[in-house]
Amino acid sequence: MKYFNYVLILLGAVVAIYAKAEEHQDQYILISGIVILMIGIYRVSKTIPSRKERDDETDTED
Secondary structure: OHHHHHHHHHHHHHHHHHHHHOOOOOHHHHHHHHHHHHHHHHHHHHHOOOHHHHHHHHHHHO
16 A cells, blocks of 8 residues: 555646646646645645654553
């Protein structure tokens, strides 16, 4: 599942760059690429613990 998130990020970036590189930009493709990119980033960020949670874990280990 972790690799799926990275694939979403990569796919979104490629689609956004492709849509931006054309002479006549297709805004719908660009927006969909950005949305895919943001979904991937959101899914990755959900797996990173917050600083407060990390501090609580280190306090209980002492």
